[in-house]
Amino acid sequence: GQNIDQPTEMTATEGAIVQINCTYQTSGFNGLFWYQQHAGEAPTFLSYNVLDGLEEKGRFSSFLSRSKGYSYLLLKELQMKDSASYLCAAMDSNYQLIWGAGTKLIIKP
Amino acid sequence: GAVVSQHPSRVICKSGTSVKIECRSLDFQATTMFWYRQFPKQSLMLMATSNEGSKATYEQGVEKDKFLINHASLTLSTLTVTSAHPEDSSFYICSARDFYRENQPQHFGDGTRLSIL
Numbered sequence: 027g028q029n030i031d032q033p034t035e036m037t038a039t040e041g042a043i044v045q046i047n048c049t050y051q052t053s054g055f056n057g058l059f060w061y062q063q064h065a066g067e068a069p070t071f072l073s074y075n076v077l078d079g080l081e082e083k084g085r086f087s088s089f090l091s092r093s094k095g096y097s098y099l100l101l102k103e104l105q106m107k108d109s110a111s112y113l114c115a116a117m118d119s120n121y122q123l124i125w126g127a128g129t130k131l132i133i134k135p
Numbered sequence: 136g137a138v139v140s141q142h143p144s145r146v147i148c149k150s151g152t153s154v155k156i157e158c159r160s161l162d163f164q165a166t167t168m169f170w171y172r173q174f175p176k177q178s179l180m181l182m183a184t185s186n187e188g189s190k191a192t193y194e195q196g197v198e199k200d201k202f203l204i205n206h207a208s209l210t211l212s213t214l215t216v217t218s219a220h221p222e223d224s225s226f227y228i229c230s231a232r233d234f235y236r237e238n239q240p241q242h243f244g245d246g247t248r249l250s251i252l
Contacts, residue, residue, distance in 0.1 A: 059240055068141075068228045068243040069179070113179065121232070123169075123241060127178040 028052045030126035032114045037132045038104055046099045046112050046129045054119020058090050058097045061113040063128065069113055072099070101131075109133045138162055139231050141244025149252055154216045156247045158229030161210075165231035168212040169241065170204065173226045185212040209234070219251045 029051045038044040050058065057076035061069035075081055075090035075097060087100040099112055114126040140159045148154060158168055168185040183204055184192040191204035203215040212231075216223055226248050230241040 066226070066248075068246040070243070071240040074240055122184075125179050125181070 028116075028118060028124045030114055030116060030124055032112075032126040032129045034127070035130045035132065037134060038101075040104055040106060040133055040135050042104050043100065043102050044104060044131065046101075046114075046131070048097045048099070048114035048126060050095050050097070050114070050116040050124070050126075052116045052118040052124055055092065056117040056119065056121055058088075059115045059117065059123065060088055060097075060099045061115065063111045063113060065110075072112075104133050106133050106135070139229065139242045139244045141229050141247060143247060144245055145248045145250075147250045147252065148219065150220050151218055152251075154219055154249060156214045156216075156227055156229070156249075158212045158214070158231065158244050159210055160231040160233075160242070163231075163233040164209040164235070165212075166209060166234045168206060168229055168231045170202075170212075170214050171228045171230070173228060173246075175226075179228070182214075185214075187212075216249065219249070221251045224249055224251045 032048040059074050060072040062072050063069040073088035075088050078092055080089045085102045090097045111128040111130050113128045115123040117123055138161050142157050146154050166187045170182045171179045172182050173179050181194050182197045185204045185206040187206045187209055193199045206212040226246050228246040230243045232241050
């Protein structure tokens, strides 16, 4: 079956770095997406990886290893506003997104 | 700016009322739109995939007669919650995918918070 695993909750300190891991199993693969969702709001797109390696976008970076079925989202210089849920989603061969349950990130001063 | 518009953003109504939610793609054609439901502190749950010009595909456990989906044009899908009851209270979110960019991100609407009294 298709499955996405990511930690339920993580805590980090303002100004620090945090890495949110995601492993996936899908029928075919057309890319890995990361979304940010603040409480009570819709998800917003953060990053997309389809090739192995690291994609950097400001304070956020995303990594993919297709052979390992693994991705991570790296957040640097954490700010209080980064407190949110981070959703990992893999796109299968039918271009359908398979969603993880989300990782709630708590930032402490 | 927003590429997917969802209305209304909030609805409060009495039990038994039917509620229609609209989802529009603003600057691209979307043959496929997705309807999600999210209960407090839970993950996104895909309810159905809306296909332009054909019947929607519903996920297991979602009543198609309860949640009516119409996708009459390449830029508009509607979800109607028929005879809503308090247990239907939830956050409903739509997303759309650019017809010409299947492997690109889904764009989400801002969501509709539905409260049934």
